[in-house]
Amino acid sequence: MKPPLLLLAAAVALALVVFFSDPGRANIAPPAASASAAAPAAASPQQAAAGQLVLERCGTCHSLDRLAQHRQGRAGWENTMRTMAQLGASWAPNEQPVILNYLVQHFGPR
């Protein structure tokens, strides 16, 4: 009888995303003085979808906490994704760049 557990996991994951989406992000403030490289508007629907994707692909074995504690550049995230794939993570080939871009944008080096 696992379904309730799954539901709980989903709820926890969702709460994490809500939690982590606000620190540097300031979704209430206008995106004017955003320090992030060339990101146009702060939270486009595409970004939200990418966040959901990362949650689904990277939040099942460990919390997304892990990502926030592991800020690094593009090469680093490419490397991490390779390692995660070896550990059993998987995603569709066309999801790879979406996930990678999201990781670099949100968990890049400070």
Ligand code: HEC
């Ligand atoms: C199949 C399970 C699984 C999935 C899915 C998964 N990981 Fe991991 N991840 C692990 C394991 C196992 C570890 C290492 C053990 C630990 O520290 O808990 C780990 C550790 C990490 C770490 C810490 C590495 C370190 O050196 O401290 C990061 C960062 C990370 N994962 C990122 C990701 C990202 C990004 C994704 C999605 C692309 C992802 N993980 C998906 C299993 C997974």
